[in-house]
Every structure is written in structure tokens, then in C-alpha cells.
Amino acid sequence: MATLCRLLGVSRSGYYAWRERLPSARARANEELTQHIREVHEQSRGTYGAPRIRAELRDRGLVCSRKRVARLLRLAGLQGCHRRKGPTAPRRTPGPPPAPDLVQRRFTATAPDRLWVADITYVPTWAGFLYLAVVLDVHSRRIVGWAMADHLRSELVIEAVDMAVWRRRPTEGVIHHSDQGSQ
Numbered sequence: 001m002a003t004l005c006r007l008l009g010v011s012r013s014g015y016y017a018w019r020e021r022l023p024s025a026r027a028r029a030n031e032e033l034t035q036h037i038r039e040v041h042e043q044s045r046g047t048y049g050a051p052r053i054r055a056e057l058r059d060r061g062l063v064c065s066r067k068r069v070a071r072l073l074r075l076a077g078l079q080g081c082h083r084r085k086g087p088t089a090p091r092r093t094p095g096p097p098p099a100p101d102l103v104q105r106r107f108t109a110t111a112p113d114r115l116w117v118a119d120i121t122y123v124p125t126w127a128g129f130l131y132l133a134v135v136l137d138v139h140s141r142r143i144v145g146w147a148m149a150d151h152l153r154s155e156l157v158i159e160a161v162d163m164a165v166w167r168r169r170p171t172e173g174v175i176h177h178s179d180q181g182s183q
Contacts, residue, residue: 002150003140005083012126013036019090024081028132029105029135032034032071033057033062033064033068033069034072034075034076035054036057036060036062037057037069037072037073037076038055038076038078040057040079041053041073041078044056044080046078046080046081047080047081048080049059049070049079049080049081049082050066050067050069050070050073050080051066051071052080053073053080053126053180054066054069058096062133065175072100081086086123087129087152089120100124101177102175102177103115103175107177108138108140109137109138109172110139111139112137112139112140112168113137113168113170113171113172113174114139114172114174114175115137115138115139115174115175115177116135116136116137116138116144116174116175116177117135117138117176117177118133118134118135118136118160118161118177118178119133119134119178119179120133120134120152120156120157121134122152128150130148130149130150131148131149131150131152131156131168132146132147132148133146133148133156133157133159133160134146134160135163135164135176137160137168144164144168145161145162145163145164145165145166145167145181146162146163147159147163157178162178
């Protein structure tokens with residue numbers, strides 16, 4: 001004990017006085033406020049963050065700052081739900097010009113396997129984003145090929161198109177239309 005007191009530059013009597021002292025008024029107020037914060041957080045099913053909790057506390061007549069609520073939330077190990085931003089799409093690198101638009105915004109087909117359209121989307125999961133590439137037959141509105149991966153590289157699109165070709169085995173030339181993304 002003596003070495004610890006010497007290290008911290010505190011007398012032994014000062015240490016024991018601190019240890020026996022009751023919590024300060026601010027510490028007691030923080031404990032009480034933390035209980036109210038837990039209650040509001042629980043009532044919101046864990047969705048409210050500091051700004052909404054502060055507004056709810058203000059409606060109950062408890063006045064405090066947003067930063068104090070945020071600090072007490074963090075110390076209590078609580079956090080609200082937040083909307084995740086989607087992944088950023090890669091930019092097209094300069095290169096050869098894009099393929100001509102053979103569809104001209106007319107998304108109709110007279111028979112199956114004449115026009116396929118494709119797109120990529122992402123699915124947010126707890127483990128991160130999964131990317132889904134889909135090929136759709138315009139005539140039947142059926143998905144004829146798909147692929148899913150944790151990356152957004154060209155292999156994802158190629159796998160979806162390969163699946164569509166393998167499943168449908170088109171005999172004549174199929175027009176494959178997609179937006180002109182980087183993949």
C-alpha cells in the first residue's frame with residue numbers, strides 16, 4: 001500500500017479517506033440518470049440512440065445534454081440501432097467504349113430466351129454485405145441465373161450468366177442487357 005501511495009503521490013490517510021467517502025452528488029445523479037436511460041432504451045427495444053433518448057428524457061422533465069447521455073450510454077454498454085450505409089459502388093475505369101444499347105429501353109420479348117436483363121444488388125447481413133447478381137428472362141419474368149458472393153468483381157456476373165446459359169441452353173442469339181456498371 002505504501003509503495004502505491006508513494007507512486008500516486010497520495011498520503012495513506014488521503015487514500016483511506018477517499019475509499020470511505022460516499023459517491024459525489026454528480027456520481028449519484030449519473031447513476032440515477034443511467035437508470036432512466038436504461039429504461040428508455042429498453043422501452044424503445046434497443047433502437048434509440050443518444051439524441052432520441054435525450055428527447056424522451058426531456059419530455060419526462062429530466063434535463064441533460066446529448067453528450068452526457070451519449071457518455072452514460074457508452075459506459076452502460078448500450079447503443080441504439082443505426083441505418084447502415086450501403087457499400088460504395090466501384091467507379092468505371094477508362095477503357096473501351098461501352099457496348100451499344102440494342103434494347104433501346106424496350107423491355108419486351110416475343111419468346112423466351114430472346115432478351116435477358118441483369119443487375120447486381122447487395123444484401124446487408126450481420127456479417128457484412130453479400131452481393132447478388134441476377135439474370136432475368138424478360139419474356140417469362142423468371143430468374144434464369146444468379147450468383148452470390150462477398151465481393152463485387154466481374155466473376156460474380158460471369159457466374160450468373162454461366163448459370164443462365166447452362167440452365168436454358170439458348171439456341172439462337174440472346175441479347176443480354178445490363179446497366180453499364182464497372183463489372
